[in-house]
Amino acid sequence: MSFLLTLIIFLPTAGALGVLLIPAKQVRAIRWFAAITAAVVFALTLILYFGAHNNFGDINHLNFVQHVPWINITVGSLAFKIDYFLGVDGLATTMVILNGLLSFLAVVGSWHIEARVKEYMALLLILETGVMGVFAAADLFLFFLFWEVELIPMFLLIGIWGGANREYAAWKFILYTLVGSAIMLAGILLLYFGVGVQTGVYTADMTYLANHFLQGSIPIGSLTVSLQLIAFFLTFFGFAVKIPMFPFHTWLPDAHTEAPTAVSVILAGVLLKMGAYGLLRIDVGFFPQAVHLFAPYLGVLAVINVLYGAGCSMIQSDIKKMIAYSSISHMGYVLLGVAGATAVVGASALTYRQAALTGAALQMFAHGTITGMLFFCVGVVYEKAHTRQIAEFSGIAARMPLAATAFSFAVFASLGLPALSGFVAEYLVFTGTFAVLPIDTGFAAFGIVLTAGYLLWMIKRVFYGPLNIRWNGLADINTVGEILPLAALMVVILLVGLWPGWFVDILQPSMTQLIHVINGVAMH
């Protein structure tokens, strides 16, 4: 089954080409074709789980490996080597499945799109290819290649099908990400050549880089700075823009608010996770010393992310913008978990740190599903009411009981109600990090209170209270395109919330390996 990942990555592209071949008038056929493609891809991603036989592996034991030499030239002193090297461990498996699920639901949730359906579906599928490639790549250059592939479809999706201010949002998105990834490329080159010079083996093979860390230092002015720290900062910048971390977050509210519903779902659900995934896989995995040095500051940045995001959400008058800012806040927990797991090394607080890191990885998945559901809910309300201004609503639960239920469910999951997935992730992050960074954790915990505050307040203002007669004729959720995504995400959120052990088991080997790497720092 070595070609399974190739199939998962390129089947959406094939689907996109298929969609392009269908005449533009056949809108139904286009939708069905795209939906079936996405469904098949999702089914294939599930094989990654069932086919692993509870042996999910870490970076040193990848599953479903496909390794084909692609570019391998040595000219003079330059060795340039890129392999088509795919493989997934537990962490990547969860992300690939999340992308498969959300991409499928995004296609289904876009059933109501009427403008240029053909191009829309094709771009959505090409986007899926790019993101799948990022999570499945086991070669650093291949990772970067797929990282860039995702940009243009997203730019077009926001810019063509977005809201009133779509062009501004699309530009802001692409410029931020592009500057981030340009600097990240410099970091990747530094890592590639640094390790190459050091060990004599020039390779971007992630399994090699995970065991041969960048050493040495260079003088900059009167300071001597370790190469690992420089490479860390360069790559981290790229990831920080994507996550997004304060102060590089300002593209997010615009992009999320302007994008069409299903694109917001993908953007918040999986694209932000690319940044978090890079942070875990590349920064923690390849630059443990640098991450360890930076961890105290990362903790502070995480707290700012959590509280600043929550504070901004509090004052939003637009529901979608509120959800967008809540993403910044919730991605802060991922940063906090990473900071907690790396702030100390050696044997101290080992279990706690592992819990924090697992929590961070779990939060990536949980936030993907929860925020996806929240955006779908906002989409439904907007579709019916054509406004997202909280102040214009009142008491619409009387007219939209199903929407109110789904929205409340998603809100509960988001604010960390026990038995739902958000709770498990946040609980793990907080308990784990508290043992290492008690002050940061203490501050970040206020994030939960603020989250409950702004989300419940929004629910109260929009759905409850006296019914505004303007909304007397409002219809409830009524199409499959609206029900299926909400129901599916509800099931996943419950499943992870009620049975977290199942999910933690998938992540366990990857997290153990990362903690092991961090502990190795003490020995250097």
Place this chain on the structure above:
Amino acid sequence: MIASVAQIAPNINLYLLAPELSLVLLAMIVILVDLVVRRHMAVVGTALVGLAIPAGFTFALGATPHPTQAFFNMLLVDQYAIFFELLFLLIGVITILASYDYVVKEVKAVGEFYALLLLSVAGMMLMASTGELISIYISLELTSFPLYIMAGLLRHDDRSAEAAVKYVLLGAMSSAILLYGLALLYGLTGTTDLASVAATLRAGFRSNNLLLLLADVLIFAGFGFKISAVPFHMWAPDIYEGAPTPATAFFSVGSKAAGFAALIRIVIDAGLGGMSPTALVALVSFIAILTMTLGNVVAIVQTNVKRMMAYSSIGQAGYILVGFAASLVSGKPDGNSAVLFFLLVYVVTNLGAFAGIIALANATGRESIRDFQGMHWRNPLLALGTAICLLSLAGMPPMAGFLAKVYIFAAAWQQGLTWLVVIAVLNSAVSLVYYLRIVRMMYFSQPVKPGYFTASGSLSAALGISAIGVLVMTPLVGVLLAQAQPAANSLFSFLVH
């Protein structure tokens, strides 16, 4: 000393010259066909079918063992030369395909246009395959003269006339500067043969000889004009804007690739690179930074798409100079194989982008960036092809421009030119702004005028070849690099003996 027949005979090998000879003959035949048949289709058909002959000779030379030099080293048919000869023939084919409609509609001098184009291609091929200073200069002039005329072929357009005059004057000046440099080199070494120049330099000159540096600078300045490197770039925007668009497409790739082919040949095979490497690297890096930054920043504010492409091609020359600087540092072929691959990708991509521009000009008669509005509705495939080529120029994966850039950056990074790479990477991010602006125009905005427009079959073929080429070069990059690498190596094998 007068050589005897016995000495001369083994040095005459017309087979090695066959590609260029057949190409010049073809140009004559094209003029004749235009005189006699006077049908556009026949002229273009002759040119296209005829190109198979020089291409066949070049392939045959590449596939079979043959002596690499003839005519007393004036002709060097190594893999480097064959790589470039094929590249120039490819440029010829795509340009001819892309210019079909435009030439009928606007230029009205059918035979002349194609004959001049073929002659210029012959000059370019010679530029890549001579190892002697005078013949380099002569082939440069053979390349340039047809270009000057082509710039002025829109006889009723003032801007075209202005472009031609400017091109002639500035071109003559740059040739003079180059000739000055070559003369200095000859004066210093007493020979015009590159290998002997290298041997003399190695034997009797110390590094950083001032006169030698002056010769270097003059040679760089002369070629700097051809490759439109800052500060010798001023001609490009005006001439790109004024010249017939297919001719512009041809200048933007042909003149640049030929300039680089000859420049790299001289610097490496005449051993200039080895004489004062630090100074040369500093010079080239500095020019590279200026060229990239100016090209990319000024391109952002352009409103005419041809001017924008002019600045874009200046920016692209900057990236190539980064790879060239890397090869100067190492004194090894690594940077050069990156340059060769980049040139190949650049040629295909840029011609594709120009095919899109020509299609637009044919349909609307206008060339401002704003005219791209809603092109997607008016011809979706054309818009898609143009978008793919523009994004490849910007270096977005999965288009081949991405790997070409990464390879150049990696080569430079490896040689310790870290800051140069960082500036190049940031430039590459900046460049996306103006390439994406056209993509945005094509896809985000509604068309000014509704209704489909069609592009002719040959133009669509040109764009199709380029767009598909740009996409398939990414998975096939291993194979292509395997071609570029011996080509880059062969330069150095020459240096050894």
